[in-house]
Amino acid sequence: MLKVEDINVYYGNIQALKGVTLEINQGEIVTLIGANGAGKSTLLKTISGLLKPKNGQVLYEGKSIGGKQAQAIVKQGISHVPEGRRVFANMTVQENLELGAFLRKDKAGMKEDMERVYVLFPRLLERLKQQAGTLSGGEQQMLAMGRALMARPKLLLLDEPSMGLAPLLVKTIFRIIEEINATGTTILLVEQNANLALSIADRAYVVETGRIVLAGTAEELTSSEKVKMAYLGGH
Amino acid sequence: MELFQQLVNGISLGSIYALIALGYTMVYGIVKLINFAHGDVFMVGAFIGFYSITVLDLSFFPALLISMAACAVFGVIIERIAYKPLRNATRIAALITAIGVSLMIENGMIFIRGAQLEAYPTNLLPSENIDIFGVSIKSQSLLILGVSLVLMMILQIIVHKTKIGKAMRAVSYDAEAAKLMGINVNNTISATFAIGSALAGAAGVIFGTYYIKIEPLMGVLPGLKAFVAAVLGGIGIIPGAMVGGLLLGLIEALVSAAGFSLWRDAAAFVVLILILIFLPQGLFGKNKREKV
Numbered sequence: 001m002l003k004v005e006d007i008n009v010y011y012g013n014i015q016a017l018k019g020v021t022l023e024i025n026q027g028e029i030v031t032l033i034g035a036n037g038a039g040k041s042t043l044l045k046t047i048s049g050l051l052k053p054k055n056g057q058v059l060y061e062g063k064s065i066g067g068k069q070a071q072a073i074v075k076q077g078i079s080h081v082p083e084g085r086r087v088f089a090n091m092t093v094q095e096n097l098e099l100g101a102f103l104r105k106d107k108a109g110m111k112e113d114m115e116r117v118y119v120l121f122p123r124l125l126e127r128l129k130q131q132a133g134t135l136s137g138g139e140q141q142m143l144a145m146g147r148a149l150m151a152r153p154k155l156l157l158l159d160e161p162s163m164g165l166a167p168l169l170v171k172t173i174f175r176i177i178e179e180i181n182a183t184g185t186t187i188l189l190v191e192q193n194a195n196l197a198l199s200i201a202d203r204a205y206v207v208e209t210g211r212i213v214l215a216g217t218a219e220e221l222t223s224s225e226k227v228k229m230a231y232l233g234g235h
Numbered sequence: 236m237e238l239f240q241q242l243v244n245g246i247s248l249g250s251i252y253a254l255i256a257l258g259y260t261m262v263y264g265i266v267k268l269i270n271f272a273h274g275d276v277f278m279v280g281a282f283i284g285f286y287s288i289t290v291l292d293l294s295f296f297p298a299l300l301i302s303m304a305a306c307a308v309f310g311v312i313i314e315r316i317a318y319k320p321l322r323n324a325t326r327i328a329a330l331i332t333a334i335g336v337s338l339m340i341e342n343g344m345i346f347i348r349g350a351q352l353e354a355y356p357t358n359l360l361p362s363e364n365i366d367i368f369g370v371s372i373k374s375q376s377l378l379i380l381g382v383s384l385v386l387m388m389i390l391q392i393i394v395h396k397t398k399i400g401k402a403m404r405a406v407s408y409d410a411e412a413a414k415l416m417g418i419n420v421n422n423t424i425s426a427t428f429a430i431g432s433a434l435a436g437a438a439g440v441i442f443g444t445y446y447i448k449i450e451p452l453m454g455v456l457p458g459l460k461a462f463v464a465a466v467l468g469g470i471g472i473i474p475g476a477m478v479g480g481l482l483l484g485l486i487e488a489l490v491s492a493a494g495f496s497l498w499r500d501a502a503a504f505v506v507l508i509l510i511l512i513f514l515p516q517g518l519f520g521k522n523k524r525e526k527v
């Protein structure tokens with residue numbers, strides 16, 4: 001479904017990604033794990049069109065999307081839930097969800113998806129008229145995910161959905177990620193919480209200082225000594 | 236009841252400030268630029284209205300609409316040529332460019348048609364005295380106030396109910412997140428310039444109708460005062476610009492009514508200084524706090 005081939009990405013003259021290659025197949029949950037500053041968010045931003053690779057290819061359903069405008073990429077079915085949620089705090093929950101469907105014109109389908117978001121996140125339904133800025137961190141994460149689903153993506157990019165959330169809430173969010181995946185949405189999940197991420201993922205990549213250093217199925221990586229030492233707390 | 240008429244004058248003038256201030260505040264909200272050429276768009280609007288009335292022989296409302304449309308296009312051209320290439324430049328570079336654009340429009344106008352005054356025809360709108368609660372008010376003041384208020388209401392509807400309005404609010408809050416929604420940020424910024432400039436154009440025609448005399452440097456002082464009004468209300472906040480403009484008009488009227496009409500223009504800048512010292516975020520501004 002998505003192929004990233006040997007991309008280099010720079011911020012000015014600082015190179016953040018060095019020859020990164022990865023692949024995501026239809027229906028999978030793939031996770032990227034790695035320390036702070038490794039380049040995980042940079043990779044997601046490059047896929048969603050916020051950053052342009054200096055060279056290398058990003059192929060989505062066989063077509064090159066590397067360097068396309070973000071809005072063109074959303075239209076083709078890739079939605080990105082950014083790190084830190086980035087909800088529109090000055091707008092209501094409902095307006096945020098509507099913005100998620102900005103490019104759509106199929107009223108009936110949008111209504112259907114709105115209902116689906118309410119089923120996944122009943123709390124959002126209770127708070128439809130509330131300003132997004134007044135939501136708790138967990139609710140904002142739900143809103144950011146719901147908003148992304150309103151574009152009816154085929155591929156959903158999630159950047160640290162568990163950041164700053166209480167453990168119980170993290171569990172809820174991860175259960176919902178599995179539910180979203182079960183309805184046919186492919187997922188690329190960036191997480192600091194490697195244990196949890198590996199527990200729901202099919203495959204995983206380990207990123208260190210802008211490079212992919214390890215790749216494999218979730219089981220392979222969970223039992224890898226290197227991953228255990230560096231990312232699973234050494235036990 | 237001299238005072239009452241003064242207050243009405245103040246509100247009418249204030250509504251002109253408010254219309255101009257809206258453009259300042261909307262543009263600042265979305266690209267964080269104080270568009271110092273905005274007062275000159277107001278001037279261009281006044282002239283387009285004038286020529287529509289005198290050359291094309293149109294009445295007030297068609298002239299108003301033509302001026303708004305032309306200024307919208309003009310505003311977009313300014314944005315695309317002068318500001319867009321500087322989107323990622325330092326703020327000071329953009330600010331200096333804005334001042335340059337302002338000088339260019341003023342001197343361009345003088346180059347094209349000379350620096351002499353023009354006078355709007357005085358019979359554009361009915362000028363009777365209307366009695367309200369025993370107080371007589373000029374019908375022109377009321378009409379002008381009415382037109383301004385209707386324009387501001389239309390703006391509120393655009394900003395809150397339409398797709399482009401929602402895009403504008405999203406981009407001004409977080410442009411990157413807006414991109415992820417599929418919003419075309421460049422087009423949204425252009426639309427903001429178009430709407431802000433159309434309001435300035437309307438203000439120009441209203442000004443000409445009410446105060447008669449127009450000239451190529453007429454935008455400087457109202458432009459600065461409208462900027463003060465925008466800061467007074469809280470720069471970037473649309474209702475703030477409306478209230479700030481009306482309030483500033485009222486303050487000027489009261490200063491005049493108190494017998495200090497020579498100090499009228501200074502009042503705005505005293506307000507600016509006081510606001511910057513005591514309430515830098517403006518009347519409607521909030522201290523922004525990030526939620527983690």
Ligand SMILES: Nc1ncnc2c1ncn2[C@@H]1O[C@H](COP(=O)(O)OP(=O)(O)O)[C@@H](O)[C@H]1O
Pocket residue numbers: 011014016034035036037038039040041042043
């Ligand atoms: N806007 C930016 N400008 C310059 N450098 C950046 C910017 N964003 C990230 N970086 C740098 O790029 C590297 C990768 O960052 P990032 O992708 O955010 O890492 P991660 O998401 O894995 O924590 C880091 O060294 C970071 O300092």
Ligand SMILES: [Mg+2]
Pocket residue numbers: 037040041042083
């Ligand atoms: Mg990150």
